[in-house]
Amino acid sequence: MMSLTEVKLPDIVRKQFFYKVKAYLSVFSSLLVVQVISLLLSTNGSRMMGTSHNGFSIDINYYTGDISIVLTLIWSFITAIIITTKAYRNDDFVFVSNRVSSHLSNIVFLFFTSVIGGVTAVLAGQSFKVVMHLFLKDGYVMGTAIPFHELILSLIVSVMYVFLLAALGYFVGMLVQLYRWFSVLLPTIVIGYMIIGARVGGEPILIVEIFKFYAQETVLLLFLIKIILTSCLLFFISSILTNKLEVRQ
Amino acid sequence: MIVAAFFPLVLLLILIVLIYSISKNIGKIPILQKLKIKWALVIYGAILLLALLFSYLIPAGDSSVYPAVSETERNEAEKAGELLVKAAYDRKNIRKENIEDVEINDQSTIPFEGEQLEISVEETYGPLTVLVERKLENDQKIEYIEYHTKTIIENLDLTDEIDPLSVSIEGELLRVMNGGFKDIRIGMFDKEFTISQFTSDNGVELFDDSHHVWGEHVLFLRIPKGVEVIDKYEYVHYVKE
């Protein structure tokens, strides 16, 4: 009998991860396109503030890299969803795989894309400022260079946010794979909630709370712990839920 | 009003759909397949790094138009504003008080022979306190001094941009009006929310203009003895003797 090869999970996960990096390069080309779009979008200021006070009005255009980070967040969310679709999952099972290795390699891959996404988002923001610096006429302030330690901070934080969105996308994607009609239900719930929230006058409380929970956490360590815990939880649940899912039908 | 609330939501949805369609069929665009994606990404990475290096090379540009102000100066300006308003509220004689960081924006005297003076404050777009001091004798002259504190937006000192008030007398009417209406546009670089979350005290604020200091204005009038002041809308406070 031909020798049966003994196989260890980490090896397969590693191989699958490298396969995915090579196979899903199109994910990165869409990242590139998204970030270029974000640069165009942020030319008219990523935050505007207009105010008038005894005798004159001021319009302030804040040029920041926020938009490129936000669009990268959306890109990460969508990439995670796309990875869970049937075509990609079946690709996983062409060669050697089982659900655990498929999930793990997906998670490692998503972290990989999050690192690339987060870093390029921040750098794109910086390069956007450099470009604006050359064109800005109406009185700019504060040079483009942010202190080195803040740059590192920005890189870490943006990677973490991108990873969080990837985890959320993966969770949503898996739910949709489990129950087809979720793909209709989930958006309606979210949008409906927002609309009702908006009409009630106050912001949609739950979403604001969630936003506050992460975005208003000023202690970096706590922030990292929160993100990592949430992502692990989301990934863990989605892996458990889909462990019995059939493939290559 | 509700429509405005939808705008960010609708924009978000459009963006999501846009990015979804890009991600979905980026693979199908033939030219992108030919073009070695690997090379495109490497070039993109190189550009980003170059830009980063370049951003450290450009001189830390401060405003070419407005003087930059440090955090402490801004706090002092804010404190000065509070003191000025308090002094006016307490009807102190500001001329003698010389509160720190309170400057005179404009000062002049207008001849006036009448017995009655009506004061009207028009179009000032903002809080203005009028303080009147009775002169001991009637030298037929009305003196006015406009005190104000610094206006600092972000960390730009825009005080000089604020035109002084226009004070004029027609017959027995003293009219106080704003200077010309001015519109200022400023372009500013700011730190991403990923930084401001940890550098500001309460994380990411969606709409915060906490770090603006608006200058306070007090108009100090010295009216000759015997002139009766008509103040229909009670603009005026009198200096306590």
Place this chain on the structure above:
Amino acid sequence: MSVIECKELSKAYGRKKALHQVSFTIKENTITGLIGRNGAGKTTLLKIIAGFIRETEGEINVFSRHPFNSLFVSANRIYIDDQMNFPNTLTLKDILQSAATFYGNWDQILAERLFDYFSFYPTWRYQQLSKGMKSTFNMIIGLSARCPLTIFDEPTTGMDASVRKDFYRALLKDYLDHPRTIILSSHLLNEIEDLLEDVLLLKDGEKCLYLSIDELKEYGVYLKGSVNCVRDIAGDKEIMYEKSLGNDHLLIGIKNTLTNLEIEQAVLMGVQISPISTDDLCTYLTNKTIGGIDDVFNRS
């Protein structure tokens, strides 16, 4: 040592029973043909063996393990079908290289030689290949992986006759050099029968028969001759196929349980006896009516 053991395996999609109480064991290093009509449950069975889908009832063991979600089984088997797909960013060479990393017994030399033999270009992308070329490329992966259990689910779709012949030859040659367990599901039984050792025939999700190829070749015989002679010889034996030829002539297919005496009688009566070919046999066994398609037309 048996590679695959299957006891009362059933698979139901809602009410529809794709597989029903199928039991068999496939021995090590054999080439087994899986034959059946469309919808007979071939692919479902293969996917359960491969571990992609779960069985509803019954028991299935591959390498004495439960295949579903088992990494060990997945590492030691390869499943080739026409649904295989590779992203467009990978060239054919990339795909082969990636496959090489996954399979312990991968033979890169064989892969490259087959690759050149079938005149593929390394820079081609999988999605631009024709149906036949895709099947050929899949086959190359299937052979080069040299997995102890290699499953081909209708591997020859789209291949022209010469490529099919090459494929069967390549499969046999590689099997001779490196014996392994191969399951070949196909509709072209007459082309592959020489290749097979055993045949598993499925009919509407049930096991119709599981015999060696030689037994299958001797399984049924045709009786051709005048109607009453043929009827007389056939007696009460179960008739698998019946076709009348002209006014007095009849052709029937029966199970080959004739004794020597009956054979002699038949010859005396001028009844011709000839073996039923394997693929005709499989068609008759899986026919709804003994007349086959003719019954649709003769409204007698």
Place this chain on the structure above:
Amino acid sequence: MGGGLWLIIDSDHSKPIYIQIAEWLETEVLKENHKEHEKIYSQYQLADMFNINPATAAKGLSILAEEGILYKKRGLGMFVSENAKEIILSKRKNQTLKRLVHDLVLEAERLHVEEDELIDMIVKENRNRKGRTS
């Protein structure tokens, strides 16, 4: 011996392949291509030559082994036995010949040909052949 030599099998499947292979091997032995105690083709070589499944080839070999034409040396394969040729000849004589006679008789009965008439035909046929050859 090996390579891609595809010997044409009687493909109308009237005779099972393993029997055809057995017969082919017998003729090989008769033609002295394989002398006594020489190793004969392995099942894999036969499978390669005839483009068939090795199990079928093995069945052919095992038939010859049962009839004593070949003998198995554990782990080394099949060898031509001492009196292989005699066994083949006698087998061919009484088995194949007998089967032909059996068919002949049956055919005669079907055509209502009497026994002595049949014998005359055989004698005449034999004399003609001898006449031609002597």
